Amino acid sequence: MKAHALSLGFDSVGVCAATEPPHYAAYERWIRAGGHSTMEYLARHLPQKRRPDELLPGAKSVIAVTLGYNRPNPRIPGRPRIARYALGRDYHKVMRGKLRKLGRWLDELHPESRSRACVDSAPILERDFAQLAGLGWYGKNTMLIDSKRGSWFFIGLLLTTAELEIDQPATGGCGTCMRCVEACPTGAIAFRDDRWQVIADQCISYLTIEHRGEIDASLQPKIGEWTFGCDVCQEVCPFNQPRESQPMRGRVTAVPDFITSREWPDLQALAQIEPDRWDRLTAGSAVRRAPLGQLRRNAAINLRNSSQS
Numbered sequence: 001m002k003a004h005a006l007s008l009g010f011d012s013v014g015v016c017a018a019t020e021p022p023h024y025a026a027y028e029r030w031i032r033a034g035g036h037s038t039m040e041y042l043a044r045h046l047p048q049k050r051r052p053d054e055l056l057p058g059a060k061s062v063i064a065v066t067l068g069y070n071r072p073n074p075r076i077p078g079r080p081r082i083a084r085y086a087l088g089r090d091y092h093k094v095m096r097g098k099l100r101k102l103g104r105w106l107d108e109l110h111p112e113s114r115s116r117a118c119v120d121s122a123p124i125l126e127r128d129f130a131q132l133a134g135l136g137w138y139g140k141n142t143m144l145i146d147s148k149r150g151s152w153f154f155i156g157l158l159l160t161t162a163e164l165e166i167d168q169p170a171t172g173g174c175g176t177c178m179r180c181v182e183a184c185p186t187g188a189i190a191f192r193d194d195r196w197q198v199i200a201d202q203c204i205s206y207l208t209i210e211h212r213g214e215i216d217a218s219l220q221p222k223i224g225e226w227t228f229g230c231d232v233c234q235e236v237c238p239f240n241q242p243r244e245s246q247p248m249r250g251r252v253t254a255v256p257d258f259i260t261s262r263e264w265p266d267l268q269a270l271a272q273i274e275p276d277r278w279d280r281l282t283a284g285s286a287v288r289r290a291p292l293g294q295l296r297r298n299a300a301i302n303l304r305n306s307s308q309s
């Protein structure tokens with residue numbers, strides 16, 4: 001199975017049992033404490049998040065896969081700055097297509113089995129299962145980190161009713177490193193409830209992608225040049241820096257869909273973009289998650305920040 005998954009282009013693959021994810025209780029506490037801020041969708045479908053067999057009745061195993069998306073993302077004055085994961089084609093489509101191929105192959109191999117692909121849109125704690133399946137451990141920035149590859153990757157899961165051989169959970173840790181905590185422009189990475197967390201309503205990714213309406217005036221200057229998302233806590237992470245002994249860290253993706261580029265208008269134009277141009281510009285892109293007014297708002301903040309720097 002693993003060899004076939006890798007032949008489909010995944011960078012890593014592992015298997016774990018379809019049990020309650022280890023951080024479910026902490027996740028529920030976080031929701032009850034309002035940690036998800038305005039992201040109401042995160043508070044839905046808690047039973048499915050607790051039990052994967054609510055998503056696929058009879059689920060026995062979870063196949064976790066990763067797909068790297070890293071690519072150079074130089075700063076260009078006057079241009080929007082977009083997080084690397086959103087520069088290419090919408091990852092949901094790319095990942096789902098590959099996972100479904102894997103599912104069809106698996107269902108042929110185990111004719112009595114059924115499978116379900118989950119890519120960010122199904123209510124399931126992806127990172128927990130990927131950690132259980134051996135693909136990475138949690139960094140202080142809450143990203144899953146593969147000691148050999150770093151953290152520039154998407155996670156996909158395939159639930160299956162087939163009982164597969166399971167892998168050992170990934171182990172590792174940040175040690176005394178505090179680079180992301182210190183580099184975060186808004187101080188959003190904090191130790192709370194006995195673990196490192198990203199405080200959603202202080203995080204630039206949340207503010208530029210999920211937060212509707214005005215952004216608190218005290219946070220706007222800290223958003224700096226980021227128009228959609230923020231990569232600072234990954235850019236500074238030592239596990240993402242190439243090293244002779246770790247050649248896969250920081251490697252540029254081989255997935256053609258993630259390398260494609262679209263011509264983004266400059267910030268002046270983006271701050272006034274019209275609906276039809278926004279529609280054409282964001283078609284097939286993860287940037288479409290930010291509605292028109294929000295992208296305009298972000299570009300206007302970037303312009304103000306650049307004029308003040």
Ligand code: SF4
Pocket residue numbers: 141183184185186187188189198202203204205229230231232233234
């Ligand atoms: S994405 Fe940016 S703002 Fe959010 S935690 Fe990381 S560095 Fe901080």
Ligand code: SF4
Pocket residue numbers: 139140141142173174177178179180181233236237238239
């Ligand atoms: S920058 Fe350092 S503390 Fe942050 S996730 Fe990477 S290793 Fe961990």
